[in-house]
Amino acid sequence: MADSIITPEMRGAIGVESVPVTQEIEKGAIIRFAQAIGDPNPLFTDEAAARRSRYGGIIAPPTFLRSIIAGPPTVEFDIPYSANLDGGSEWEYFEPVRPGDRITHTVRITDVFERQGRLGNMLFVIREGRYVNQFGTLAALERNTGINYEPQDAG
Amino acid sequence: MSDQIYFEDVRPGAELPTLRKDPTTQQLVMYAGASGDFYQIHYDQGFAQANGLPDVILHGALKNAFLGQLVTDWIGEMGTLKRLTVQYRGMDVPGAPVFCKGIVKKAAVQDGQGVVECDVWLENSEGRKTTPGSAVVSLPLRSR
Structure with missing residues (x-):
């Protein structure tokens, strides 16, 4: 089995919230x-x-909140792969999002693991995004799976 | 707004009305602009192929949006989407239709709400489920 690419820096980023971004809808x-x-x-x-x-x-339609781009992570780490894919999302909805709302978005990594697949070794990063409105009410949560990989030569 | 569905209308095994979508490269560009996801695998064919992909591919989140539409169309104005889960197992490319489908798995009154759980998925024209998922909604009760 190949050496793990998961570094202490990656593990150290788990649970740390990104810089909050507030966007008026x-x-x-x-x-x-x-x-x-x-x-x-x-x-x-x-x-x-x-x-x-x-x-x-x-x-707003259910997935509109994807248009709020998260702020930078407060703990940086390098991923040794150049390509990524979206693996999927799990949304929970608590409150409608309306024009004029001011939504504060933060993201934290909740897990990092690797697996072998058809794209070679893949690094999975699980992130939980929170969307809180101007009243301090949690409007929605999105748990997203990011998949990082290195493209193989087609030839 | 279309006819409202009620909790009492729904039982396990019932199918959601199929939603056909015909994504095009133009839609991928519109979605990139509206969502702010400008990753080139969704509009630059050379870039996509250099990343080991067959062609530009649909944003996973666009397929998520299609399944959101499937569910919000079905539950109507009085229904509430509580949870939506999607997994991108297979890729879909523009120029080919995709079909959003769903089936009711469970229906029960919980805390005075008509809660319905469904499997939902997106399949291609060969019938392959590229994007399985699930949804939890609440529907209005006729008895209220």
Whole structure:
């Protein structure tokens, strides 16, 4: 078995929160996101229709929060691979996200491990993203699996 | 808004209405812009192939969004999405349709809410499930 590429620096980054980023949610950004994913749901795109709903106005589609880019990690470490893939996400939703909300986003690594697969040795990084609104309410959590690998020569 | 589904309408084994999506390279560029994910494997074919990929591929998070649409279309305005899980097991490329599907696994009233658990997935035109997942929603009760 090959030597582990997991370093003490990687392990030291587990549990440490990224630099918080606060973003004001713009209605136009929600509508453009809904258009980009091809979702015509009036709750996400039509203010007049959404006002008649129980939400009283436009809300963001479930994965809109991906558009808030996390701040830099407070503990840096090197990953010896140049390519990465998204392995998947687990979302929990607690509160709708609306235009005008100020969402503070932080991310922390909860686990790091490696596995052999069709892309060779792969480094898995599990991250938990928190999205908290201006009232201090947790709006959503996203647990994401990042997969890092080194591309093999096609020839 | 479309017709509302109620908890009482749902039982295990019921299928969610299939959502067909036809992602294009243009959609991948729109999604890159809207999400801020500008990783080149999603719009630069040469870059994607140099990274061992067959072609540019769909953002996993775009497929996540498609499955979100599957569920939010089904639960309607009065339904609430509580949990959504997706795993990107296989790659999907633009220019080919994908089909978002789901099936109800469990339905129970918990704390006065009609809670429904579903398996959801995205499959390609060969019927291969590239993106399995699950969802937990609450649906309104007719009796309230």
